[in-house]
Amino acid sequence: MSKKKEDLLEHAEDLFYKHGFHSVGLKRVVKEANVALMTLYNHFDSKEDLILEVLKRREKKYFSYLESSVIKPKNNSIALSLAEANIRWIRLHETNGCMFLRAKEEFSSDSNQEIVRYVNEHKKSLIRFFEKLNFDHCESTRLALLFEGATALSEILNVDDVARELIHSIEHLFEK
Amino acid sequence: MSKKKEDLLEHAEDLFYKHGFHSVGLKRVVKEANVALMTLYNHFDSKEDLILEVLKRREKKYFSYLESSVIKPKNNSIALSLAEANIRWIRLHETNGCMFLRAKEEFSSDSNQEIVRYVNEHKKSLIRFFEKLNFDHCESTRLALLFEGATALSEILNVDDVARELIHSIEHLFEK
DNA sequence: ACCTTTATATAGAACGGTCATTATATTTAT
DNA sequence: ATAAATATAATGACCGTTCTATATAAAGGT
Numbered sequence: 001m002s003k004k005k006e007d008l009l010e011h012a013e014d015l016f017y018k019h020g021f022h023s024v025g026l027k028r029v030v031k032e033a034n035v036a037l038m039t040l041y042n043h044f045d046s047k048e049d050l051i052l053e054v055l056k057r058r059e060k061k062y063f064s065y066l067e068s069s070v071i072k073p074k075n076n077s078i079a080l081s082l083a084e085a086n087i088r089w090i091r092l093h094e095t096n097g098c099m100f101l102r103a104k105e106e107f108s109s110d111s112n113q114e115i116v117r118y119v120n121e122h123k124k125s126l127i128r129f130f131e132k133l134n135f136d137h138c139e140s141t142r143l144a145l146l147f148e149g150a151t152a153l154s155e156i157l158n159v160d161d162v163a164r165e166l167i168h169s170i171e172h173l174f175e176k
Numbered sequence: 177m178s179k180k181k182e183d184l185l186e187h188a189e190d191l192f193y194k195h196g197f198h199s200v201g202l203k204r205v206v207k208e209a210n211v212a213l214m215t216l217y218n219h220f221d222s223k224e225d226l227i228l229e230v231l232k233r234r235e236k237k238y239f240s241y242l243e244s245s246v247i248k249p250k251n252n253s254i255a256l257s258l259a260e261a262n263i264r265w266i267r268l269h270e271t272n273g274c275m276f277l278r279a280k281e282e283f284s285s286d287s288n289q290e291i292v293r294y295v296n297e298h299k300k301s302l303i304r305f306f307e308k309l310n311f312d313h314c315e316s317t318r319l320a321l322l323f324e325g326a327t328a329l330s331e332i333l334n335v336d337d338v339a340r341e342l343i344h345s346i347e348h349l350f351e352k
Numbered sequence: 353a354c355c356t357t358t359a360t361a362t363a364g365a366a367c368g369g370t371c372a373t374t375a376t377a378t379t380t381a382t
Numbered sequence: 383a384t385a386a387a388t389a390t391a392a393t394g395a396c397c398g399t400t401c402t403a404t405a406t407a408a409a410g411g412t
Contacts (some may be wrong), residue, residue, distance in 0.1 A: 004387075020282045022198035025371060036388045038374095047372065097281055101331055105273055106196045106282075123332040141333065142341040149325025155277055156299040157317065165318040171348055180361075201397060212362045213402090350403065 005043045007033040013054045017099050022104045026170055048112050055103060055115070059122055063129065065089055070133065078133055079143065079174035080167070086147050087163045095154040142173065181219045183209040193275050197227055197282045225286050231279060231291070231345055239278055239305065241265055246309065255319065256343070262323050263339045271330040294338045317328035318349065 011033040015024045026047055030037050044050040069085030070078060096102075104119040123144070130140035151168045187209040191200045202223055206213050220226040245261030246254060272278075280295040299320070306316035326342045 002386085005189060019284050019287065020196075020198065022196065023282060023284075023287070026373090027371085038389085039387055041373075042386075096284075097277060098328065101273060102278070102281055104331060105278055106199060108195050108199075111195065111199065120332055122328075138341060138344070141329075141337055142345060143340065145325040145341050145345070146321070147325070148328035149321040149323070152274065152277060152324035152328050153210055153299075153317075153321050161317055163323065165314060165321050168314075169318060169321070169345065169349060172201060172234050173345060178360085202399090203397085214363085215361055217399075218360075 002043065004033075004035050004039055008035055008040055008043060008050070009054055012050055013058060013099075016051065016054060017096055017102075018094060021103060026050075048107075048115065051103065052115060052118060055100060055118060057123070058099060059125075062089065063125075066129065069107055077174060079170050081136075082130075082133075082143065083146070083150075083166055083170045086150060087159065087166065090151060090154050090162075091159055095159065097155050098148065098151050101148075139174070146170065146173075178219065180209075180211050180215055184211055184216055184219060184226070185230055185233055188226055189234060189275075192227065192230060193272055193278075194270060197279060202226075222258065224283075224291065227279065228291060228294060231276060231294060231298070235276060235301075238265065239301075244306065253350060255311075255346050258306075258309075259322070259326075259342050263335065263342065266327060266330050266338075267335055268303065273331050274324065274327050277324075290299045315350070318351060322346065322349075 008029065012024075014028050015032060025115055026037065026040060029050075030040050040050070044053065066085055066089075068083060069081055069088075077106050100119045104116050107115045109116045117152050126147075127137075127140045127144050131137060133142065146166060146169055150162050154162045184205065188200075188205050191205055191208060195303065202213065202216060205226075206216050216226070220229065241328045242258065242261055242265075245257055245264075276295045276298050282294050283291040285292045302323075303313075303316045303320050306319050307313060322342060322345055326338050
């Protein structure tokens with residue numbers, strides 16, 4: 001992977017997450033990434049192609065983040081350590097909601113079918129990820145619901161308050 | 177309130193919710209509402225003014241919807257009837273997430289401070305609404321987390337599955 | 353009833369700006 | 383010398399907003 005391409009993906013992710021996909025122009029992306037506009041088009045077919053690759057990159061990071069937190073579940077239950085990992089993930093980034101859902105919201109299916117399909121698939125992958133950790137389908141859906149809630153609410157309240165209620169809910173809903 | 181203004185607000189809400197605020201141009205709004213462009217600017221100062229009035233209108237509808245469901249709590253606990261009302265609200269509209277959060281996400285504070293401030297205030301109002309129903313602050317925050325989660329997850333899964341897990345969570349977390 | 357006023361809605365063009373994308377031509381590295 | 387990155391400008395489309403000029407319709411006074 002070219003360093004320039006890496007820079008582009010990095011700054012594009014940042015800008016799109018902070019301000020939205022339609023609000024950020026490509027000129028702004030290349031300026032922030034210190035790259036010429038033609039270099040962007042050398043690496044990506046179009047803006048929407050860039051967005052798709054940004055999402056794929058972010059998905060990889062997110063899942064490996066969750067996975068690494070499960071390996072060492074210390075004394076906690078798996079659900080709890082997953083919740084704590086999710087809170088840490090929220091803390092890492094600006095609190096602007098779920099980037100995947102935001103992509104789906106900005107690109108309705110008639111505007112860019114591929115992005116919408118990818119986001120749907122991503123969320124289903126998350127639920128399947130829970131199921132592979134031996135949660136049944138209902139529990140996995142419930143976990144997803146709680147995580148989405150925590151991500152969304154962190155846009156408004158400070159993360160500590162959100163974390164407290166997430167942990168509380170997990171402890172009462174998932175006792176091993 | 178002029179009928180034309182009403183039409184504009186109605187169709188603007190629809191389009192903005194379906195496709196996003198930056199994705200929808202004013203020409204599209206006036207065409208959908210069967211109104212001349214100048215009529216829009218006769219009733220609203222700017223696009224962002226229109227957006228703000230759309231949000232205020234929607235907030236009124238949402239809160240009166242929640243309130244009306246609490247008056248007749250039948251046998252259910254208040255938390256449960258609120259959850260069911262929220263599910264009904266989700267079913268009423270297309271499932272494209274929370275319009276208020278989406279507004280905040282598309283207008284970062286440096287882009288339009290007023291919209292961001294309004295959305296923050298709206299969510300705090302929701303929590304205060306729960307507190308007035310005698311939930312303590314933690315419980316109110318938890319309710320908000322669950323509702324946000326249900327709204328977000330309904331963008332991907334069908335509402336029945338989401339409703340089942342929301343109800344389950346409420347029943348186990350809020351026994352009277 | 354008739355005229356005048358006032359407010360509101362209309363269509364359409366124009367403005368300046370930004371957008372994604374493409375073309376051209378030059379420079380920088382390996 | 384081959385490939386990658388650069389700077390710059392052009393394209394055509396769309397954006398929010400404003401201007402102009404016309405049409406409609408209700409209201410009030412005579």
